[in-house]
Amino acid sequence: MTTRLFPLLGLAALAKAATVTYDFSIDWVTANPDGMFERPTIGINGKWPLPIMEANVGDQVIVNAFNNLGDQATSLHFHGLYMNGSTHMDGPSQVTQCAIYPGSSFTYNFTVKQPGTYWYHSHTKGQYPDGLRAPFIIHDPNNPFKDMYDEELVLTVSDWYHDQMPGLLNFFISKANPTGAEPVPNSALLNETQNLTIPVEPERTYLFRMINMGAFAGQYVWFEGHNITILEVDGIYTQPAEADMIYLSAAQRCSFLLTTRNSTTENFPIVASMDTTLFDQLPEDLNYNVTGWLVYDSKEPLPEPAILYEDFDPFDDMTLIPWDNEPLLGEPDRIITLDVIMDNLGDGANYAFFNNITYVSPRVPSLYTALNAGELATDPRIYGEYTHPFVFEKDEIIELVINNIDSGRHPFHLHGRSFQAVWRSEEEAGTFEDSNVTSESFTPIPMKRDTIVLFPEGNLVLRFRADNPGVWLFHCHLEWHVQSGLIATFVEAPLELQKELVIPKNHIDACEAAGVPTVGNAAANLDYLDLTGQNMPPPPLPAGFTTKGIVAMVFSCISGILGVAVIAWYGFADVPKEEPSTIVAPGKAAGAEGGVVEGDGNGSGSGDDASSPTAQKETVVGTISNNGDDEITASGGGRDRVP
Amino acid sequence: MAVEVFSVPIFLVVFREALETVIIVSVLLAFLKQTLSGPSHQTVEDLNLHKKLVRQVWFGTALGLIICLVIGGSLIGVFYTVGSNKWDATELDYEGAFCLIASVIITVVGFALLRIGKMQEKWRVKLAAAMESPVRTGRFSFGGTMKRFFEKYAMFMLPFVTVLREGIEAIVFVAGVTFSAPATAVPLPVVVGLAVGGLVGWILYKSGSSTRLQVFLVISTCLLYLIAAGLFSRAVWSFEQQRWSRLLGGDVLETGSGAGSYDIDQSVWHVDCCSPYVNGGNGWGFFNALLGWTNSATYGSVISYNLYWLVVISAFFVLRFKEVKGHWPFMKAKSGGDVGVVSGAPQNSSGSVATGKGTTTTNVVAEK
Incomplete structure (x- = not known):
């Protein structure tokens, strides 16, 4: 049993903006968090789990990342941070930067302007489930709830694979997996371990900052014997809302208050249960639950969690009301409809599509294309068809309609902002267009967050104002679907970007080290409308x-x-008459040619007389040429000929 | 065709065996009629003997038939109740193997079927020889008792042994073919095969016309070879599909006939419709059984199909060459001693069919 807590430094006391610097050497360590299998894991500075990043609102954060992996490129995405004015620090490789190649360094330098619970993770080639993931907490000196709790704790849930992502991805996107069945995790983890114990004191209120850092599995979370009060989702303060169970999809966060009981006679299980509806099949040996305990008294036993027999009924995040009471954004300037489709391409593998496009990385990071294209930067074509680009003008109100044609849950994440979740249908409601819902039905004060679950065969409507120039991905946060192409690229106010953004030399150096071009369109052509040579997905199935x-x-x-x-x-x-000379083998039972000839209707008695017209022929009858038939004619067997 | 109830290969195999049996029986009956009830044999003794022997013929035929049906029925029954469940995991491998066996059997049977018209003459010769034999002494290798028994009951033994032999042959063939077809597809073609075989044999016996029979035989043989080609191709396809299924770990069922139900790298064509296997085939199963249609052709299945035909065509040319020239191609002409080793096809008795109209007489010419 491991006790691994993430106590926070309480930087909230500091009022002045500071510079917080992290020097990260990203390298391989071994880890065995579920006690079942030791495996290479991506650590930082020789350690895993990774350090929690912390800062105050207004701080400048500098991360000097050195790739010491040796065999894999990497990058860091600071999930949920708006990166206003610093889109080039957002982290997805081939979008806002080149991947950091082994032996290269890369400096992320940005100012955090928003409070809340975030996390950082690799945004290169489905890498973060191999370990490169950790919380990023931004404290708020003006937290409206700061007087409501005594202590802050960070609690992560995640899924864990014993195999490494490159191998799993090779299988996942292959003709051997035509249904696109996502690999099923081997374990669930709490704070990247199992059997976590959290010592608590009675009658005390804790602020839990909970993050699902998993690759795939959404998780139901509940604390036996305790209710919780939700205060924040994905960095957005909410009106306090009571809940007894929450659902966190991959990449979602939730802060909540938990007030302990007044007696210390009992300890209480904390249970996180992976959403098994996501799994193509449920391996018999999979424990899809992970348990931790609120430990009031370490001398008391740690009880087994009660088994829940009824269906899980988690808190509906759509009912949350943002603390700032921001009303529904006005009628959109632009409506973008994206249908989520899974289908097979010509290599036999299963891919994920927004409409008819599965994402393929451009040859030049899209941001660099936007910065170098001049006036053409507003033409989506230059970003390449397969980055699925949409170009927004500054301050346009965008409505995103997402229809799930697929039968799975998809947590959609938008980089660079939170969105208003103005409508979400139940499961199997069909497309938004078909469901006859109008904007009158939209929530007047919509919930806001940056990652939201779209239900199976349901639909979802999001609104946001394009007030953050940059290049932002909109994608499913199931890491498998990131790799199978469920991504669109939003290019926001590129002309503004050209005016204000300068790419640091350090970033360009990373591209040089990786051999990635930094100018040109998606095909790295300087004639920006000439896309010949762009990266493309496999052709459709014939x-x-x-x-x-x-x-x-x-x-x-x-x-x-x-x-x-x-x-x-x-x-x-006709079977020809054989030459007489060929049929008689003296002394042998030859192939009886012409041996039987009928007369002309007059019965001429038993067949021992020689009255046939063909009598002149030399004929041997008796043993038929078919050697195998001899036993039938047993009475005549073995004879050379009939006299 | 929701449930496959009629396996064409089984029908043809049973038909062929039934026809052969009927021919033999008819030859026997004709022989008896001619020897014992012809114009020159009008004595009561002869007539009684004729009656007795005719009864022997029918009794032998019936007994042989019953034994065959019992053996065949129980064999196939046991096979389906005991065996089939154990094969699920490697079902396609088995299916492939059985398709292959069925294909080979049909191919071999087919050659014989084309020359079945000569069967009548062949059997007349045999019978004559059999009837002749008691005259000879000293060269008979069976024991004396056996010999006498056989002599006495020759008219029973001949059809009995014949039916038994043809029947067991049919069972083996049918068994080989059935494994590539569901159990439900077995009974009907067996019954129909027996009936049609009997009918055709009877017509042949009555009319003595072999021309129409020849047409019938050629058509059915062509069908048989089309089926065999399809089976051969399907055998290869099944082996490939089993490998694919293994790679997918069983998910191949989930994919129905759509993407992922086949290996794209091996695919020559694939249409999502028209699968002979999904939902009972919906009639495409018939095309699959008859012509080897598949909605998902692979390099293996296409090449094997064409290769099969290449081999069969070549074999027929070679056989024809042999028939005409009397020796195998690229070999020196030999004396005719080894005629007829090829695939049991009757090679003898040329020249007698054409004139076989309304004949009842069997003359055995044995002069030198």
């Missing part, structure tokens, strides 16, 4: 009969017809 199919079919038909013709020819052919 539909029915292609040329080779037709050729094969024609050949097969010809073969069949020829074969039938030959058989008919053989079948109708």
Whole structure:
């Protein structure tokens, strides 16, 4: 049993903006958080779990990241931070930067302007589930709830794989996995471990900052014997809301108050249970729950959690009201409808699509294309069809309609902002268009967050104001679907970006080290409208009969017809009379040619007389040429000839 | 065709065996009629003997048939109740193996079927030889008792042994073919095969016309080879599909006939519709059984299909060459001693069919 707590420094006391610097050497360590399997894991400065990043609102944060992995490129995304004015520090590789190659350094330098619970993780090639993920807490000196709690604790839930992502991804996106079944985690973790104990004191109120840092599994979380009061989701303060169970999808966060009981006679389980509806199959040996305990008295036993037999009924985050009471944004200037589709491409593998496009990284990071394209930066074509680009003008109100054609849950995350979640349907409600919902039905004060769950075959409507120039990804935060292409690129006010943004030399150096071009369109062409050579997904599956199919079919038909013709020819052919000389093998039972000839209707008695017209022939009758038949004619067997 | 109830290969195999049996029986009956009830044999003794022997023929036929049905029925029954469940995991491998066996069997049977018209003559010769034999002494290798028994009951033993032999052959063939078809597809074609075989044999016996029979035989043989080609191709396809299924870990069922139900790297064509396997085939199963249609062709299945035909066509040319020239291609002409080793096809008795109209007489010419 491991006790691993993340006590916070309480920087909230500091009022002045400071510079917080982290020197991260990203390298391989071994870890065995579920006690079942030791595996290489991506650590920082030789350690895993990773350090929690902390800062105050207004602080400048500098992360000097050195890639010491040796065999994998990496990058860091600071999940949930708006990165206003610093879109180039957002982290996704080939979007706002080049991946940091082994042996390269990269400096992230940004000012945090928002309070709340965030996290940082790799945003390169589905890498973070291998370990590169940790909380990032931004304290708020003006926290409206600061007097309501005595202590802050960070609690993460996550899923854990024993295999490493590159191998799992090779399987996931392959013809051997045509249904796109996502690998099922081997364990669930609390604070990157199991059997976590959290010592608590009675009658005390704790602020839990909870983060799902998993790759795939959403998690139901509850504290036996305690209710919780939600105060923040994804960095957005909310009106306090009581709950007994919450659901956190991958990448979602939730802060809540938990007030302890007044007696110390009992300890209470904390349970996180992976959402098994996401799993294609449920391995028999999988424990999809992870348990920790609120420990009032370490001498008391740690009870097994009670088994819940009824369906989980987690708190509905759509009912939350933001603390700032921001009303529904006005009628949108632009409506973008994205249908979530899973389908197979010509390599037989399963891919994820927004409408008919599965994301493929451009050759030049999209941000660099935007900065170098001049006036053409507002033309979505230059970002390449397969980055699925949308270009917004400054301060446009955008409405995103997302229809889930797929039967799975998808947590959608928008970089660079929170959005208003103005409508979310139940499961299997069909498309938004078909459900006849109008903006009158939208929540007047919509919940805001940066990652939201879209239900199976349901729909979702989000609104936001394009007031943050930059290049931002909108994607499903199931790491599998990031790799299978469920991503769109929002290019926001690129002309403004060109005026204010300068890419640090350090970033360009990273591109040089990686051999990635930094100018040109998505195809790295300087003629920005010439996309020849852009990265593309595999072609679609061939539909029915292609040329080779037709050729094969024609050949097969010809073969069949020829074969039938030959058989008919053989079948109708008269068996020729053989030359007499060839039929008689003296002393042998030869192939009895012409041995039987009928007369012309007059019964001529038993067959021992020689009255046949063909009597002149030399004929041997007796043993038929078919050797296998001899036993039938047993009475005549073994005879050379009939006299 | 929701449930497959009629396996064409089984029908053809049963038909062929039934026809052969009927031919033999008819030859026997004709022989008896001619020898014992012809114009020159009008004595009561002869007539009684004729009656007795005819009864022997029918009794032998019936007994042989019953034994065959019992053996065959129980064999196939046991096979389906005991065996089939254990194969699920490697079902396609088994299916492939059985398709292959069925294909080979049909291919071999088919050659014989084309020359079945000559069967009548062949059997007349045999029978004559059998009837002749008691005259000879000293060369008979069976024991004396056995010999006498056989002589006495030759008219029973001949059809009995024949039916038994043809029947067991049919069972083996049918068994080989059935494994590639569901159990429900077995009974009907067996019954129909027996009936049609009997009918055709009877017509042949009555009319003595072999021309129409020849047409019938050629058509059915062509069908048989089309089926065999399809089976051969399906065997290869099944082996490939089993490998694919193993790679997918069972998910292949989840994919129905859509993407992922086949290996794109092996695919020559694939249409999501028209699968002969999904939902009982919806009639496409018929095309699959008859012509080897598949909605998802692979390099293996296409190449094997064409290769099969190449081999069969070549084999027929070779056989024809042999028939005409009397020796195998690329080999020196030999004396005819080894005629007829090929696939049990009757090679003898040329030249006698054409004139076989309304004949009842069997003359055995044995002069030198």
